[in-house]
Amino acid sequence: MNAGKVTRHSLLVLTIMLSLGPAAWAGEAQPVAADPALEERVTALATELRCLVCQNQTLADSNAPLAVDLRNQIRERMREGASERDIIAYMVERYGDFVLYRPPWKATTLLLWLGPILLMLGGLAALYYRLARRRREEAKPALSGAERARAAALLRDDTGADKR
Amino acid sequence: MNRYLLPLGVFAGLVLLLGVGLSLNPREVPSPLIGKPAPSFELPQLHDPQQNFAPAQMKGQVWVLNVWASWCAACRDEHPVLADFARTGATPLYGLNYKDRRDDAIAWLKRYGDPYAASVVDADGRIGIDYGVYGVPETYVIDKQGVIRYKRIGPVTPALLKEKIVPLIAELNRG
Numbered sequence: 378m379n380a381g382k383v384t385r386h387s388l389l390v391l392t393i394m395l396s397l398g399p400a401a402w403a404g405e406a407q408p409v410a411a412d413p414a415l416e417e418r419v420t421a422l423a424t425e426l427r428c429l430v431c432q433n434q435t436l437a438d439s440n441a442p443l444a445v446d447l448r449n450q451i452r453e454r455m456r457e458g459a460s461e462r463d464i465i466a467y468m469v470e471r472y473g474d475f476v477l478y479r480p481p482w483k484a485t486t487l488l489l490w491l492g493p494i495l496l497m498l499g500g501l502a503a504l505y506y507r508l509a510r511r512r513r514e515e516a517k518p519a520l521s522g523a524e525r526a527r528a529a530a531l532l533r534d535d536t537g538a539d540k541r
Numbered sequence: 542m543n544r545y546l547l548p549l550g551v552f553a554g555l556v557l558l559l560g561v562g563l564s565l566n567p568r569e570v571p572s573p574l575i576g577k578p579a580p581s582f583e584l585p586q587l588h589d590p591q592q593n594f595a596p597a598q599m600k601g602q603v604w605v606l607n608v609w610a611s612w613c614a615a616c617r618d619e620h621p622v623l624a625d626f627a628r629t630g631a632t633p634l635y636g637l638n639y640k641d642r643r644d645d646a647i648a649w650l651k652r653y654g655d656p657y658a659a660s661v662v663d664a665d666g667r668i669g670i671d672y673g674v675y676g677v678p679e680t681y682v683i684d685k686q687g688v689i690r691y692k693r694i695g696p697v698t699p700a701l702l703k704e705k706i707v708p709l710i711a712e713l714n715r716g
Contacts, residue, residue, distance in 0.1 A: 429675035432567055442640065443675050446666050471673040473573040 419452045422461050426468060427476050435478065572673055572692045579606070579683045580671035584661040587638050587646055594635065594661045601685050603713045604633045605706075607657070607697075608669065608679040610641040611649035616678045619696035620653050626702055627656035632710050636660030639669045639677055682706060684713045 423437035430441035436448055447468075454464050468476045480486045520528065574580075583595040596606075607623060609616045627634050636657035638646045643662060650660070663669055672681065675694070682691040691709055693701065 429570065443666070446670065450670060470573060471670060472675070473570055473673075475570045 415452065415455055418455055418461070419448060422451055422464060423448055425465075425478055427478055429472055429476065569694060572689075572694075574673055574681075574689050575692060577689060578687050579681065579689050580668070582661075582663075582668045582671070584637075584663060584668065587636070587643065587650075587660040587662050590643075590662070594659055596683065596687060599633070599635075599683065600687055602633065603685055603710055604635060604683050605710075606635050606637055606672075606681040606683060608637045608639050608672070608674050608677050608681075609660075610639045610677050611645040612641065613677045615696045617653070619678050620656070622697050622699055622702060624654055624656045625699070626697075626706075629707075631707060632714075633658045637668065637672075638662050639674060640664065640666045680706075682709055682713070684716075 420437050424435045426436040426447075428434045428436050428439035428441055428444040428447075430443050431439050434444075436444050436451075451464055454467065459467075465477070474480055474486075480489060482490060579596050581596055583593045586592045586594050605626075609619075623634065634657055636659070638660045640663070643664075646660070646662075650657075666674075672679070673692075678696055680693040680697050681689050684690050690713060691706065693706075697706065
């Protein structure tokens with residue numbers, strides 16, 4: 378669907394709703410589903426799937442016509458006895474892994490799944506390295522024995538000079 | 542010196558990564574249907590509801606399926622491109638009239654011209670779901686064995702037609 382059309386359409390709806398005031402929502406309550414248990418399963422599965430029209434919404438959230446169709450499709454298949462796994466396979470077959478909000482574990486998604494862990498390990502390694510270096514530097518005495526003796530001699534000389 | 546080089550390098554890498562990310566089009570979801578047999582259907586034709594059309598009838602021919610609707614503004618933009626394509630007669634072009642009203646669809650074709658050998662009616666969008674349609678117009682190139690070889694989501698442009706679709710059809714016709 379064309380994005381411009383959707384925007385214009387929703388703007389229109391918004392304008393009408395605002396001009397009518399809260400009364401406009403009053404009649405909008407969804408009819409109670411015939412089978413609440415089934416409806417719960419449909420919604421649970423629909424929140425796991427992406428709406429391809431409004432890509433950052435789940436199928437459960439979206440009111441795009443395709444999302445409504447797909448929810449009906451899920452409901453129908455569940456009524457026929459299909460399991461969640463069957464329906465997910467059905468969706469992936471048509472729309473690809475992109476419909477899944479939880480991407481599958483496979484070669485092309487390795488970096489996606491492991492990336493955060495690798496970044497964290499890298500960060501921990503860098504932190505450890507820095508801390509270790511700092512500890513080494515702190516452990517080193519500021520002056521060596523010879524330097525210390527020389528400093529003491531200089532200080533003595535200095536006091537002598539003052540007395541004069 | 543080294544102290545600045547490292548953050549600068551990390552920054553440049555990040556800019557590169559994000560730049561590439563921005564230039565990608567999130568609407569272009571790679572279709573899992575490429576290389577798979579075109580889902581079968583049997584639907585009544587738009588102009589002659591007594592007659593059905595099924596992809597099986599096209600076995601042995603390269604053909605193009607275009608998903609369209611009279612309510613779809615981008616289909617309007619695409620229409621002249623398809624008309625040009627149909628005029629060349631490279632392959633048969635069939636339409637899948639997606640979630641439309643018959644009267645509206647017929648009026649639309651009458652008004653702008655009908656590039657399709659025939660259009661079939663998918664009033665409730667069920668076949669659209671089988672083809673993974675989510676952004677009308679969509680276009681499929683299907684080979685002689687009935688396998689989907691190419692899918693375009695969104696309007697076909699003259700450049701796309703010239704550089705991709707027509708060469709692909711020529712190649713499939715040779716094979």
